[in-house]
Structures are given as structure tokens and as C-alpha cells.
Amino acid sequence: xxxxxxxxxxxxxxxxxxxxxxxxxxxxxxxxxxxxxxxxxxxxxxxxxxxxxxxxxxxxxxxxxxxxxxxxxxxxxxxxxxxxxxxxxxxxxxxxxxxxxxxxxxxxxxxxxxxxxx
Amino acid sequence: xxxxxxxxxxxxxxxxxxxxxxxxxxxxxxxxxxxxxxxxxxxxxxxxxxxxxxxxxxxxxxxxxxxxxxxxxxxxxxxxxxxxxxxxxxxxxxxxxxxxxxxxxxxxxxxxx
Numbered sequence: 001x002x003x004x005x006x007x008x009x010x011x012x013x014x015x016x017x018x019x020x021x022x023x024x025x026x027x028x029x030x031x032x033x034x035x036x037x038x039x040x041x042x043x044x045x046x047x048x049x050x051x052x053x054x055x056x057x058x059x060x061x062x063x064x065x066x067x068x069x070x071x072x073x074x075x076x077x078x079x080x081x082x083x084x085x086x087x088x089x090x091x092x093x094x095x096x097x098x099x100x101x102x103x104x105x106x107x108x109x110x111x112x113x114x115x116x117x118x
Numbered sequence: 119x120x121x122x123x124x125x126x127x128x129x130x131x132x133x134x135x136x137x138x139x140x141x142x143x144x145x146x147x148x149x150x151x152x153x154x155x156x157x158x159x160x161x162x163x164x165x166x167x168x169x170x171x172x173x174x175x176x177x178x179x180x181x182x183x184x185x186x187x188x189x190x191x192x193x194x195x196x197x198x199x200x201x202x203x204x205x206x207x208x209x210x211x212x213x214x215x216x217x218x219x220x221x222x223x224x225x226x227x228x229x230x231x
Contacts, residue, residue: 047220060219104158108167
């Protein structure tokens with residue numbers, strides 16, 4: 001069974017860069033696409049983007065100018081960087097597994113609450 | 119972007135009764151080449167990540183109780199809980215994966231009456 005474990009800083013100041021990493025345990029790392037989704041407190045879900053084991057990426061146009069999703073196949077990990085953070089980026093960030101590009105979310109990490117505050 | 123609209127925002131249902139949640143997409147999510155609706159449903163409990171319930175609009179994920187069912191096609195979809203149990207109290211989301219960016223409905227909160 002594929003499990004996702006994520007980590008990263010939970011408190012940032014405005015203008016700083018969010019950096020989160022997600023490790024994948026079990027299953028075939030190359031068989032899936034890997035995605036990041038966020039959820040502001042008490043609100044709905046927003047897709048940030050995805051990557052695959054070849055390093056191909058697909059981003060939400062609303063965040064594309066600030067986002068980088070990268071992958072390290074040697075460690076079965078993928079990462080999210082979101083630059084120029086503001087209070088509006090305060091959210092729980094989830095890493096997740098999808099069976100194919102732009103597909104339903106088959107498995108989720110535990111989530112990381114990221115708060116942006118001066 | 120495809121806009122997903124759920125209704126109602128919340129509903130209260132008695133234990134053992136039926137709960138029905140609606141989801142409407144701003145354009146059809148029926149993909150002609152595979153004749154499948156690219157629509158999924160998730161359940162989210164407080165403090166937890168969402169959990170996949172249904173994909174391809176009506177295919178139940180492994181391990182999901184059969185009281186959960188999905189129906190609909192094109193732009194109009196429904197998630198039905200045939201007999202509400204206490205553990206079904208959650209927020210439910212629909213999601214389209216017809217095109218990127220993937221988008222979600224605003225959520226429907228289900229409570230016990």
C-alpha cells in the first residue's frame with residue numbers, strides 16, 4: 001500500500017518561500033503522478049500542480065508564476081516550492097497520488113498547516 | 119477553468135435515512151474517447167485529508183461501503199448515502215478531472231438530524 005509522508009516549515013513570514021517535501025513509501029514510484037493540493041482553513045480544495053517520475057510538470061495557471069514542483073526519484077520524494085508567500089496562501093497543504101495525469105486523487109498525505117504571518 | 123457547484127451547502131439527515139448531494143459542472147465532463155465521466159467524490163472528516171469514495175462518477179473505491187453511490191452524466195451528478203450512519207458525518211466534495219486545472223466543488227456538510 002502506497003503511503004505518503006510530508007514535512008516542511010509551518011510558519012512563514014510574508015514574501016518568504018514555502019518548501020515542502022513528500023516521501024513515498026511502498027508501490028511503484030514511476031507508476032503514478034504526484035500532486036500538491038491546498039485547503040485554506042475552513043474552505044475548499046485547490047489543485048496546485050503535479051509532476052511525474054520523468055520530471056514533467058503541470059501547474060494551476062493561478063499559481064504558475066510562483067510554483068515549482070520537483071522530483072527526486074533516487075529518494076522517492078517530490079517537493080513543492082511556492083514563492084512570495086502572503087497571508088492568502090495560509091492553508092493546509094497536501095501531497096497526493098494520482099493514477100494518471102490530471103486524474104482523481106487516489107491517496108493523500110497527512111497534510112501540513114502552513115501559516116503566513118508577520 | 120471548469121466550475122463545480124455543489125448543493126446544498128449543508129444538510130441534516132436522520133440516522134438510517136437517505137442523504138443526497140448534488141454537483142453541477144460548468145461544462146460537460148463526459149470524455150467522448152472513453153465515454154467516461156471524469157468526476158470523483160471525496161469524504162473529509164475534521165482534521166483529516168479527504169478520502170476518495172467514487173471515481174468515474176459511479177465507481178466505488180475499494181473498501182467504501184455500498185451505501186455510498188454516485189450517479190449522473192455530462193454536467194449533473196449526485197452522491198447518495200442510502201442509509202446515513204453516524205460515521206458518515208463529514209464534508210463531501212466533488213471534483214472534475216476532465217481538464218486541468220483540476221477543480222473541486224465547495225463542499226457539502228452532512229450532519230445528523
